[in-house]
Amino acid sequence: MFKIGDFARLSKVTVKALRHYESVGxxxxxxxxxxxxxxxxxxxxxxxxxxxxxxxxxxxSLEEISILLHADMDPEHLRTFLEVKHSEILSRVRDEQARxxxxxxxxKEEGHAMRYDCVIKQIEPVRVASIxxxxxxxxxxxxxxxxxxxxxxxxxxxxxxxxxVIYHQGNSDSSVDAEVIEPISGDLPETDRIKVxxxxxxxxxxxxxxxxPYQTLHNAYSGLLNWLEExxxxxxxxxxxxxxxxxxxxxxxxxxxxxxxxxVRHA
Amino acid sequence: MFKIGDFARLSKVTVKALRHYESVGxxxxxxxxxxxxxxxxxxxxxxxxxxxxxxxxxxxSLEEISILLHADMDPEHLRTFLEVKHSEILSRVRDEQARxxxxxxxxKEEGHAMRYDCVIKQIEPVRVASIxxxxxxxxxxxxxxxxxxxxxxxxxxxxxxxxxVIYHQGNSDSSVDAEVIEPISGDLPETDRIKVxxxxxxxxxxxxxxxxPYQTLHNAYSGLLNWLEExxxxxxxxxxxxxxxxxxxxxxxxxxxxxxxxxVRHA
DNA sequence: CTTGACTCTCCTGCAAGGGAAAGCTTTATT
DNA sequence: AATAAAGCTTTCCCTTGCAGGAGAGTCAAG
Numbered sequence: 001m002f003k004i005g006d007f008a009r010l011s012k013v014t015v016k017a018l019r020h021y022e023s024v025g026x027x028x029x030x031x032x033x034x035x036x037x038x039x040x041x042x043x044x045x046x047x048x049x050x051x052x053x054x055x056x057x058x059x060x061s062l063e064e065i066s067i068l069l070h071a072d073m074d075p076e077h078l079r080t081f082l083e084v085k086h087s088e089i090l091s092r093v094r095d096e097q098a099r100x101x102x103x104x105x106x107x108k109e110e111g112h113a114m115r116y117d118c119v120i121k122q123i124e125p126v127r128v129a130s131i132x133x134x135x136x137x138x139x140x141x142x143x144x145x146x147x148x149x150x151x152x153x154x155x156x157x158x159x160x161x162x163x164x165v166i167y168h169q170g171n172s173d174s175s176v177d178a179e180v181i182e183p184i185s186g187d188l189p190e191t192d193r194i195k196v197x198x199x200x201x202x203x204x205x206x207x208x209x210x211x212x213p214y215q216t217l218h219n220a221y222s223g224l225l226n227w228l229e230e231x232x233x234x235x236x237x238x239x240x241x242x243x244x245x246x247x248x249x250x251x252x253x254x255x256x257x258x259x260x261x262x263x264v265r266h267a
Numbered sequence: 268m269f270k271i272g273d274f275a276r277l278s279k280v281t282v283k284a285l286r287h288y289e290s291v292g293x294x295x296x297x298x299x300x301x302x303x304x305x306x307x308x309x310x311x312x313x314x315x316x317x318x319x320x321x322x323x324x325x326x327x328s329l330e331e332i333s334i335l336l337h338a339d340m341d342p343e344h345l346r347t348f349l350e351v352k353h354s355e356i357l358s359r360v361r362d363e364q365a366r367x368x369x370x371x372x373x374x375k376e377e378g379h380a381m382r383y384d385c386v387i388k389q390i391e392p393v394r395v396a397s398i399x400x401x402x403x404x405x406x407x408x409x410x411x412x413x414x415x416x417x418x419x420x421x422x423x424x425x426x427x428x429x430x431x432v433i434y435h436q437g438n439s440d441s442s443v444d445a446e447v448i449e450p451i452s453g454d455l456p457e458t459d460r461i462k463v464x465x466x467x468x469x470x471x472x473x474x475x476x477x478x479x480p481y482q483t484l485h486n487a488y489s490g491l492l493n494w495l496e497e498x499x500x501x502x503x504x505x506x507x508x509x510x511x512x513x514x515x516x517x518x519x520x521x522x523x524x525x526x527x528x529x530x531v532r533h534a
Numbered sequence: 535c536t537t538g539a540c541t542c543t544c545c546t547g548c549a550a551g552g553g554a555a556a557g558c559t560t561t562a563t564t
Numbered sequence: 565a566a567t568a569a570a571g572c573t574t575t576c577c578c579t580t581g582c583a584g585g586a587g588a589g590t591c592a593a594g
Contacts, residue, residue, distance in 0.1 A: 003572080003573080004572090004573075005571090005572065005573080006428070010428070010429060010509075010511060012388045012389070012390070012474075014551080014552095015572095015573085016550085016551050016552070016553095017550075017551065019551090019574090020549090020550060020551055024549095024550095036557085036558060036559090036573080036574080037557095037558095037573080037574055037575085038558080038559095038572090038573065038574080039573085039574095042512075043511040043512035043516065043524040044478065044512065044522055044524055046476045046511055046524050046526065047476045047477075047478045047524070050384050050386060050474070050475070050476040051384045053384070053386045053388075054384030054385065054386050055384075057366070057369065057386055057387070058366060058369055058370050058373060059363075059366050059370070061549070061550090062549075062550075063549090079374065082370055082373060082374050083374075085370060086367060086370045086371070089363050089366055089367055089370070090367060092363060093360055093363045093364060093367070096326075096356050096359060096360045096363070097360060099324070099325060099326050099356055100353060100356055100357060100360070102324065102325055103325050103326070103349055103352060103353045103356070104353070106325060106349060107346060107349050107350075107353075117317050117318045117320070117321030117322075118321065119317060119320040119321050119324055120324070121279045121320075122279070123279070161273070161277070162277060207317070208317070209313045209314045209317040211311065211314050242277075244277060244310040244313055245309075245310035245311065249310065255311060257310040257311055257313050257314070259313065270540075270541080270591095271540090271541075272539095272540065272541080281582080281583085282541090283581095283582060283583060283584085284581080284582065284583095286542095286582095287581065287582055291581090303541080303542075303589080303590060303591090304541080304542055304543080304589090304590095305540090305541065305542075305590080305591095306541085306542090328580070328581085329580080329581070329582095330580090
């Protein structure tokens with residue numbers, strides 16, 4: 001019978017760990033002195049502890065090890081566990097490798113005055129009202145917003161910010177195929193121009209936030225495209241612009257906040 | 268000014284996370300209503316939050332991000348941080364890849380009746396007394412133990428279990444070059460046969476625990492060697508046998524516990 | 535005024551222990 | 565033999581980055 005410190009020294013496991021293993025029901029001491037609470041272990045428990053360490057080395061959590069030991073190692077069961085753990089680790093490795101690439105690219109970008117931080121997010125579906133039309137240039141959207149806003153207000157439906165624009169792939173000419181969009185909370189009748197629909201969710205959306213006037217928005221776009229290329233993503237749909245702060249909320253164009261979102265797919 | 272729920276929806280961050288970021292001083296709300304405690308955020312805080320998400324994506328902890336943001340991104344400092352994080356992740360990736368190999372090998376071994384769980388540990392140096400001699404067979408160690416034990420007892424020095432044997436590479440013949448060892452806690456004079464020294468530590472020691480009589484110890488050896496081969500380790504020194512439970516502690520040879528330790532190096 | 539949708543603070547939990555303060559044993563000294 | 569000092573052990577709270585939930589207060593609409 002060894003006291004916990006001796007057993008820890010023999011097994012090269014810390015005393016803390018041994019106590020922890022007891023508390024989660026993984027390895028009970030052979031005896032616990034009723035009056036002092038001192039834990040006593042037997043040499044024969046070394047094999048079990050050794051197996052625990054081996055399974056821990058394989059990446060199992062204490063809880064999983066507990067299951068494996070209690071289930072008495074049914075070979076079928078064990079194999080399944082191993083396979084699951086293997087694929088789990090494999091995907092972790094891939095994630096971390098992608099992270100390494102991102103860090104490397106982040107270091108390259110270092111010198112740039114304005115850094116654009118790109119993030120992948122998941123976007124949920126939203127109910128929206130929209131008008132889609134071809135307009136000559138990006139800046140001539142005013143009339144679309146006005147028509148959309150009036151229609152919504154007329155029916156007393158609430159707008160759920162932010163408003164946004166989706167730029168569809170204009171199939172050739174210099175005009176812009178834009179869809180101006182207001183997320184809404186209630187029901188709204190459609191017209192021939194105004195459509196009501198569910199804007200579908202996107203599982204992988206690359207996002208950057210731009211602060212400042214719209215004239216400098218192209219910097220954010222180039223930052224985003226750069227990031228996509230370096231991290232080997234490819235564009236998987238039309239991009240969106242979300243207007244988080246604009247002329248309705250501030251007078252200073254330097255305070256405008258716009259988010260660019262682009263659906264992507266890992267190449 | 269957005270309430271926390273709206274800001275969370277816009278930024279695709281959970282409300283819980285926003286509150287957490289405030290509590291660790293990472294992102295203060297633009298305003299907190301003094302009477303209700305409600306948090307209000309401004310659109311312009313989206314950029315900062317976006318940067319936080321980007322840094323989190325790179326693998327930084329919230330505390331590290333906090334430092335990076337407060338230090339105002341001194342480029343020199345930033346680069347150091349990135350490099351440190353990069354090498355940190357790189358070593359994690361290597362670890363996980365080695366783990367994948369171990370799992371694959373573990374699956375191969377599945378059928379074996381008695382599985383030996385091999386673990387790599389670090390072994391600290393210990394002060395020991397020892398006798399080294401050539402003996403005809405492994406089992407004829409009795410007289411060495413006796414001589415060693417008597418000498419130690421005569422000087423009233425305490426033995427710190429476990430006792431062990433190191434098997435040196437006998438340079439050819441059939442005799443065994445064995446060193447029987449007792450770790451001791453005090454000072455002890457040497458004799459011509461008995462040496463006192465520091466048994467050096469080993470940073471990578473492959474260990475298996477064997478339960479049962481010494482006659483079946485070879486199974487543990489073959490399990491260990493197998494494991495070494497499959498996980499591409501090579502032997503880097505003479506192996507040790509640690510006697511954790513033996514005839515002095517139990518009458519049943521099936522209860523003997525022996526640990527085999529072998530210094531290794533990753534090939 | 536009520537209802538429902540928010541929000542607040544505070545608590546617990548997760549993995550695998552680390553650290554601190556207090557109690558138990560054993561040894562060393564007087 | 566008594567006591568003091570050293571070393572061991574115990575329990576309880578802390579760590580990351582939030583998630584989940586309880587219970588209470590707040591806000592906007594009908």
